[in-house]
Amino acid sequence: MDDEQREKQNKASVLTDMSLLNLAKALKDGDFRIYLYLGLPLTRLIYFYELTREMNQKENAFKQRCLMEWKELRTPSKDSSKVKDLEYALRASEHGELADIFVERHRLKLELTKDLFVTTN
Numbered sequence: 001m002d003d004e005q006r007e008k009q010n011k012a013s014v015l016t017d018m019s020l021l022n023l024a025k026a027l028k029d030g031d032f033r034i035y036l037y038l039g040l041p042l043t044r045l046i047y048f049y050e051l052t053r054e055m056n057q058k059e060n061a062f063k064q065r066c067l068m069e070w071k072e073l074r075t076p077s078k079d080s081s082k083v084k085d086l087e088y089a090l091r092a093s094e095h096g097e098l099a100d101i102f103v104e105r106h107r108l109k110l111e112l113t114k115d116l117f118v119t120t121n
Contacts (some may be wrong), residue, residue: 012079014105015086019112020071024063026098026117035066037089044069 013019027034035045045066052062074082083106090099098117105112 012083012106013109013111014102015071015079015082016111017068017071019105020067021064022112022114022117023098023102024067025060025114027063027095029059029063031093033093034089034095035070037092038070038085040066040070040073 014023032045036042048062048065048069052059052065055061071082074085083102087099087103090096090102101116102112105116
């Protein structure tokens, strides 16, 4: 097995762009805590929030931008570290059910799909 195949195999499915976009949709609207727990700078959050409002986009666009920014900032980190950080942020921001789904899907090496989440936003 070459390095590229090994790297693909070690990638966490729950951290793919599609998984994070689906997770973002399931997060509570108007709750910035998870992004602060993930270490995103408050100025960046405000910028994304204002950009979303300026473009007349829904709250989901803001949440998705934030998670994609976090992923980008954490590029050099190992996936195992990112998974632990995201699980912690979900639990600390009172998204325990989402954290349970996230951990289970990671254990099964499966992506997060939109049908897993029942949103009440």
